[in-house]
Amino acid sequence: MGAPETAKVRNVVLVGQGGVGKTSLAEAMLHLSGKTARLGGHAGTKPTLDYDAEEVKRGVSISTSIAPIDWKDHRINVLDAPCYPDFIGDAYAAMSVCETALFVVDAAEGPQPTTVKLWYAAEDLRLARAVFINRIDKENADYDSTMALLRERFGMRLGAVTLPWGTGDDFEGVIDIVRMKARHCEGVKQTEYDIPEEYRAQAEAARETLCELVAEADDDLMEKYLEGEPLTQDEVENLLGKAIAQRLFVPVFVGSCTRELGVHSVMDDIVTYFPSPTDYGEMPLVDGDTLKISSTDDRPVAFVFKTLNDPQQGRISFIKVLTGTLTPGIELVNARTRKGERLAHLYVMCGREMTEVGKAEAGDIIVTTKIAADTGDTLSVSGKVEAAAFQFPNSQYRIAIEAENRGDEEKLFTFVERACDADPTMHIDRDEETAQTIISAVGEAQVSVLLNRLEERTKVKAHSVPIKIPYRETIRRVASAQGRHKKQTGGAGQFGDCWLRVEPLTDGTDYEFVDEVVGGHIPRALIPAVDKGVQETMKGGVIAGFPLTGIRVAVYDGSYHPVDSNEMAFRTAARIGLQKACADASPVVLEPMENITVTIPESYAGAVMGDVSASRGRVTGMDTNDRGDTVVTATVPYAELTDYATRLRSLSRGTGDFTMEPAGYEQVPHDVQERLVKEYQDARAAGNK
Secondary structure: OOOOOHHHEEEEEEEOOOOOOHHHHHHHHHHHOOOOOOOOOOOOOOOOOOOOHHHHHHOOOOOOEEEEEEEOOEEEEEEEOOOOHHHOHHHHHHHOOOOEEEEEEEOOOEOOHHHHHHHHHHHHOOOEEEEEEEOOOOOOOOHHHHHHHHHHHHOOOEEEOEEEEOOHHHOOEEEEOOOOEEEEEEOOEEEEEOOOHHHHHHHHHHHHHHHHHHHHHOHHHHHHHHOOOOOOHHHHHHHHHHHHHOOOOEEEEEOEOOOOEOHHHHHHHHHHHOOOHHHOOEEEEOOOOEEEOEOOOOOOEEEEEEEEEEOOOEEEEEEEEEEOEEOOOEEEEEOOOOOEEEEOOEEEEEOOEEEEEOOEEOOOEEEEEOOOOOOOOEEEOOOOOOEOOOOOOOOOEEEEEEEOOHHHHHHHHHHHHHHHHHOOOOEEEEEOOOOEEEEEEOOHHHHHHHHHHHHHHHOOOEEEEOOOOOOEEEEOOOEEEEEEEEEOOOOOOEEEEEEEEEEEOOOOOOEEEEEOOOOOOOOHHHHHHHHHHHHHHHHHOOOOOOOEOOEEEEEEEEEOOOOOOOHHHHHHHHHHHHHHHHHOOOEEEEEEEEEEEEEEOHHHHHHHHHHHHHOOOEEEEEEEOOOOOEEEEEEEEHHHOOOHHHHHHHHOOOOOEEEEEEEEEEEOOHHHHHHHHHHHHHHHHHHOO
C-alpha cells in the first residue's frame, strides 16, 4: 500500500446517530474495494472495524476506526467514528482532521438528536457535509419523509445525488442524478441502465434542484443558468466539486449497506467531487496564525488527533500529516512539551491490522507507536508550530470510583490516569476533602468500559460509588460559652479554661481569631493553643461532621494553673468552648450551589425548568441562541446535580447539553439538615460500638 499523493487523498468521517449503520457503510466500502474478502459484521461474519472486546459485547462503536480504501487511483481514509453519546468525543476528534463529514441516517427515523448535535459541530469546523440515507430496503422506509425532515432541520442546501430505485422489498438500486443513469449492483458487480420511465420526472426535478444549488459556486455560470440557459454535463460536474467544498451544496445519497446497494455511487462521488486536503482551507494555530495543508511545503508537521492504549501494540498515536513528508525514524519536536519524538515506524491501520509504510505525504492519516504525544499535540521540526485544539463535548458526568481491595488504589489511579491522557473527554482527580477518586466523563457507559478494561488488563477490580457532597457548617447569631478542661491523674494534671464568643462573618471570610484577653488571665504563650484548638474543632464541625466556616472566634477571658496548664489543656478547652458556643449560635449546614446553563430544543424547555424546580433549584433566566435552541440558566444545589448528565439526556432525549460552575454556598432546608445530622449521629453511634 503506497503513500498517495495529497491531491488523491480524501478524508471522510462517518457520523450520525448510534446504530444507524455507519460501521456497516464502512464495511461495505472495504468489501466493494476488495480490501476485505467478505462483508464484515453481516450474516455472522466478524467485523473488521468494531474489533474491541467491549465493542463486540455492547454492539456499538466506542472508538474511532480507520478504513483506508483504494478506489479509482485515490485513497479514501474512512474514519468510522463512535456516535453513542458517551463516546462522542472520538467523533469530534475525527472530524477535526477530515475534510468531509458523511452523515448516515436511517430511512425510517430521519435525523436524530446525535445527528443534529454533530451537524452543528461539523458546521463549526467548516467541514463539507454529505448525507447517506441508509436502510431504504426496510419495510417502513420512507425516502420522501426523510428528505423533508433533513431539509427542515438542516436547510434547503441539501439535494439528492442519488434517488432510490424502489423502496422496501422492491428496492433494486439507485438513480444517479449527476450522471442521469440507473445503477443496479449485485455484490461487487455494478450495471448501469437508462432511468426507468416511472422515475424520470422525479429524477429531472432532482436534477433541476441540484443545478440551482451548485450554480452558486460560479458567478458567471449562475448568471447563465438564471437567464434560462441549461448547464452542460461538464459544467455541472465541475460545479459540483466546488459547491461541496464551499459548503454551498450538501449531496444526499441513498442505499442499503447490508445489500451494498448505492455504496458504489458514494465511493465514486467521494473521489470525484469531495474536497481533498488542500481544498479544506487552513488549520488554525494556537498563536492565531493558520497553516495550509500543503504537499509543496517541505516542513514536516503532524497533528496527533487520537491516542489509544492497545494491550498488544502499546500506545498508538493517530496522526494527520499537515505539511511535508514523514518517513520512518524522523525526529520531530512536540510543541507542547518541547521534547523530541522519534517516529520509528509509520503504519496504515485498517481496523486492528497495521501495515508498515515507507512514507506519508501531506493530507494523509497514519499511525505510529510508542511516542509520548497526547491527543491534540502538534509535532514539527522546530517545535514552534502548534495547531489549535479542537472542542470536545462537556465531561459533566462525575462519579467516584474505588478499588475493591485496599492495596490496589495505586494501580487503579495509574491505569485511569493513563487512560485519561489518551482520552481528553475523561479526567481524574483526587478530592482531598472527601478522600475520593473522582472521574469526569461524558457518560456512564464510558466509565463502565474503563472499569472493565481496568479489570481485564490489570486484574484490579473497582466499582463506582456516589460522590460525597462537600457540605459546610456555619452559625447564624452571636453566642458565648466557657470551655473548661480539668484532669487530675495523680501526677501533673491538665487545666485549661477559656471563654469564647462566636459570631458569623458575612464578608466571605472563612475564619478570624481575635485575642481580647486582658489582665493575664490566660498567658500570652497559651493563646495560640486556643486558636489551634478552635481550628482543629472546625475541621470536624459541630452538628453534622462538616467543616465549620464563616465565623469569628474571640477569646476574651479565662484562667490557668501555674503547674497544670499547658498547650494541650487549652486546645482541649477551646474545643469544648467552641462546641458549646456554636450550639447556642443557631448552627446550620451549608451546601454548595452551582450555576448551570442548559441548552435544549424549545420543546424540552418546560421539562427542564420543571426538573430544576423539583431539584430545589431556581431558574434565573431563559433565552434563545442563534440556532433557535432554548438556553435556560439556573442555580441548583450540587447535591441535586451529581446525576444531571444522565437525567438531562433522558429529559431531552439526548438533545440537551449543559455547563456548570460553582456559585458559592447556601443554607440547606430544615428537612435536609435534619437528615444530615441524623446520618452523622448514627455513624458516630455505629463507630462507638
